[in-house]
Amino acid sequence: MIQTIFSTLIAIDWADIGLATLETLTMVGASLVFTVLFGLPLGIVLFLTGPRQPLAHARLYGFLSLLVNLIRSMPFVILLILLIPFTVALVGTSIGVSGAIPPLVVGATPFFARLVENVLREVDRGIIEASQSMGASLPQIIFGAVLPEAFPGLLAAVTVTAIALVSYAAMSGVIGGGGLGDLAIRFGYQRFQTDVMVVTVAVLLILVQVLQVFGDRLVHRFTRS
């Protein structure tokens, strides 16, 4: 029994697994950066234009909210396929690591923005009010008070998004994105190599665990209560 497991493990092409893991990390890392870059401002706008907020604007909020819901309600596999022309126009290819990043960003940005909106809403209104009473302008309130106050919550939102991106990135293997998902599809599924499938799943599991623990540590590090 142990011998079988052992010989199976030796038979696996670890270089392939290593390369795929690296590709997955690249996809997740790059798309996370862009997701935060686009999602944070979108989340702030959602927060500010929401009901009873400093820039309450029912129509703009309704429109953005609808857009966010629209993308979020679409299964990611469908989004991947729908976005192929857009991806090709943007990065010249729809496959491999770079072909996966645009749909990953498009898929994760609304998700992250919604998380940001919720985190900011949790910030005590009294803090906004106190800042107003000190004569703070809106940018001063956001950057000087609300974002610092929400920082641990935002870190938690980034962690959740990073983990969602790991699963999205694996899914992109279906349409030829690189990484562990690609490996699982081509070897595990199409060539019936169950061992590869199992190892891929194990690596993904470890990746998610590491992200979660690391994220939790950061949140803890910046929580002041």
Added chain:
Amino acid sequence: MIDIEHISKHYVVDGTAIPAIADINLRIEQGEIFGIIGASGAGKSTLIRTLNLLERPDSGRILVDGSDITAFSKTELQNYRRKAGMIFQHFNLIGAKTVADNIRFPLKLTGDYTDVEMDARVGELLELVELTEHRDKYPAQLSGGQKQRVGIARSLANHPKLLLCDEATSALDPQTTQSILRLLRDINQRFGLTIVLITHEMDVIRAVCDRVAVLDKGIVVEHGQVAEILLHPRHAVTRAMVRESSHHEESANLATSLGLPGPLLRLTFLGAITYQPVLERVATALEVSFNILEGVIGRIKDTPYGQLTVQVIGEASDLQRVEAAFDQQSIHCEVL
């Protein structure tokens, strides 16, 4: 300093307009501590928040040193707010910033100070509120009283001429309340700062205020010197509040509940006379006795005062002479 003219504000709840305050007119003088008292829902929070336009009134004007703040542009309003500090019931400190950084925040907002200047000012303020050794702590590590001290330091950072206190002691225990009130009186005297505070506690009014307005259902029912309002409340709402804070019964009920026949007098002392043996003197001079039924002796801000309900025991004709005798001593005397 502040003229509140015909201020009204309503809220819309489920499609119906609910008036919060209606046609408020008040004048707040430079350097005084002005209290606004009322039950919850009386509109006092709305009223104080119109003074820095956290709530914009539907109609009316608020003149501060002659300029109408409701007509201010955005920048003018921001500049005005920097000179009008505010402290809150729940402190509203930024939890992610240290004590020192919370106090530094309003200084940073102005963009007028260098880091060195800000450090110096923060140091001064920490000393003023006696929190120097807590400068690097976070709000979550402080007690309620300490948090409010940070709030006060923060509100004073830009040398305001006006301080608004929104139920600043309502979340604090009685002892801490006293120390915060002492601090407010201290800064009022030291910096000549005008303070407007709202509270539902008569004790707060008694301890620090010069003048008071009583708010009920969005309307000022009575306002004036604290001693006058406390000792001779005219409106039913004020009377109920004063009675509650002194734990006294309605005086009409007192006589019947005690089954006393004799005339009852309510004597009001104000100032140094409070500590004189006046009852003894009158009793000896007129050969009557007094039966003290209820009473309080204390201080309104710094002025000693007393209020006693006494039964006069003697001839029926003595009552007028007794009244005259008290009158002569400048003691307010009221037959119940």
